Amino acid sequence: MKTILINVDSEKPEDGELEEAVRIIRNGGLVAFPTETVYGLGGDAENPEASEKIYAAKGRPSDNPLIVHIWDFSQLEEIVSSVPENARKLADAFWPGPLTMILPKNDRIPLTTTGGLNTVAIRMPSHPVARRFLELSNIKIAAPSANTSGRPSPTTAQHVAEDLDGKIDCIIDGGVVDIGLESTIVDLSEGLPTILRPGYINKEMLEKVVGHVEIDPGILDINAEKKVKPKAPGMRYKHYAPKGDLTIVEGQEDKVVEEINRLVAEDKANGYSVGVIATEESRDKYVCDTILTIGARKDEYSIAHNLYGILREFDELGIQKMYTEDFETPKIGQAIMNRLLKAAGHKTIQV
Numbered sequence: 420m421k422t423i424l425i426n427v428d429s430e431k432p433e434d435g436e437l438e439e440a441v442r443i444i445r446n447g448g449l450v451a452f453p454t455e456t457v458y459g460l461g462g463d464a465e466n467p468e469a470s471e472k473i474y475a476a477k478g479r480p481s482d483n484p485l486i487v488h489i490w491d492f493s494q495l496e497e498i499v500s501s502v503p504e505n506a507r508k509l510a511d512a513f514w515p516g517p518l519t520m521i522l523p524k525n526d527r528i529p530l531t532t533t534g535g536l537n538t539v540a541i542r543m544p545s546h547p548v549a550r551r552f553l554e555l556s557n558i559k560i561a562a563p564s565a566n567t568s569g570r571p572s573p574t575t576a577q578h579v580a581e582d583l584d585g586k587i588d589c590i591i592d593g594g595v596v597d598i599g600l601e602s603t604i605v606d607l608s609e610g611l612p613t614i615l616r617p618g619y620i621n622k623e624m625l626e627k628v629v630g631h632v633e634i635d636p637g638i639l640d641i642n643a644e645k646k647v648k649p650k651a652p653g654m655r656y657k658h659y660a661p662k663g664d665l666t667i668v669e670g671q672e673d674k675v676v677e678e679i680n681r682l683v684a685e686d687k688a689n690g691y692s693v694g695v696i697a698t699e700e701s702r703d704k705y706v707c708d709t710i711l712t713i714g715a716r717k718d719e720y721s722i723a724h725n726l727y728g729i730l731r732e733f734d735e736l737g738i739q740k741m742y743t744e745d746f747e748t749p750k751i752g753q754a755i756m757n758r759l760l761k762a763a764g765h766k767t768i769q770v
């Protein structure tokens with residue numbers, strides 16, 4: 420299959436530029452498009468064959484449900500069996516934006532799209548290209564992240580092409596995305612609102628709107644070894660994995676640098692190619708052939724923004740062993756560490 424690449428202005432895409440992509444997705448084809456979080460791989464959410472194509476292109480297990488993207492709140496009312504008050508409040512506060520809500524579905528959304536579950540994940544993205552594309556298509560778009568299953572999520576159209584060129588119909592290139600980590604997922608289908616996947620919209624922000632919010636015990640690092648199953652099927656798989664071996668070194672800053680430098684020297688002596696993830700603040704303190712700067716601690720969002728790109732860069736460089744500091748930053752730190760721990764297969768060293 421030849422994958423068409425369409426370049427658009429990320430702030431103000433022209434309708435004419437999106438026309439071909441709209442035609443493709445309305446006819447059951449697959450179109451990758453930018454959102455404010457990561458690139459999504461879109462197909463018609465009400466067409467089971469389109470969902471099957473999505474699973475196939477990504478190499479994704481078909482019991483891992485897709486997120487349905489909408490551009491107007493009335494579309495949510497069309498596909499759920501009821502709209503709880505909390506969903507309205509959260510939509511008012513955070514939509515369009517990087518929040519996904521899980522609600523009981525009705526019959527319009529096929530079980531293929533929801534991986535066999537009777538709930539559906541719904542999100543209204545804020546990216547101007549995603550919004551205009553949804554509006555012109557005039558359908559609900561099922562879209563997981565546009566990466567091969569198990570690879571870091573794509574934050575540029577080039578990342579999408581690396582994984583999916585020749586396997587999907589079209590990629591809309593709207594430049595590099597803003598946030599760089601997938602949306603926060605909140606389950607509103609039963610009991611108290613519960614975070615199934617941390618993201619830019621953190622617990623504190625949610626609690627200002629709906630009161631107490633739980634965190635799915637299955638996603639907490641302390642439960643990683645205890646086989647507590649995360650509720651979101653996608654959080655159960657080893658995910659976001661670079662090809663090399665990543666280790667997180669936690670502790671007081673100077674000690675961390677010292678330990679990483681020691682490990683790098685040891686690995687190098689054993690013939691491995693080694694890399695370090697550093698920050699603007701720490702990079703000059705490392706001694707290593709490959710040091711990639713992820714961002715600045717004084718701007719924690721820069722770290723989220725660059726994480727997936729950095730993991731892909733290490734793959735490209737063929738790095739076999741990688742070390743990183745931890746990033747328990749105040750606002751988006753929980754989301755960063757959730758992804759980083761998965762990328763590291765939960766391998767951490769305390770100093």
Ligand code: TXA
Pocket residue numbers: 454456457458459460483484485486519521533536538539540542562563564565600601602603604615616650651652653654
């Ligand atoms: O930011 C995002 O959410 C991006 C962009 C493209 O919108 N999408 C994304 O989709 O990250 P994906 O498929 O990579 O992740 C969806 C996650 C998976 O962990 C999946 O298991 C979970 O959402 N999920 C979807 N429907 C669910 C449901 N009904 N119940 C529980 N978890 C669900």
Ligand code: MG
Pocket residue numbers: 563564572
């Ligand atoms: Mg994904």
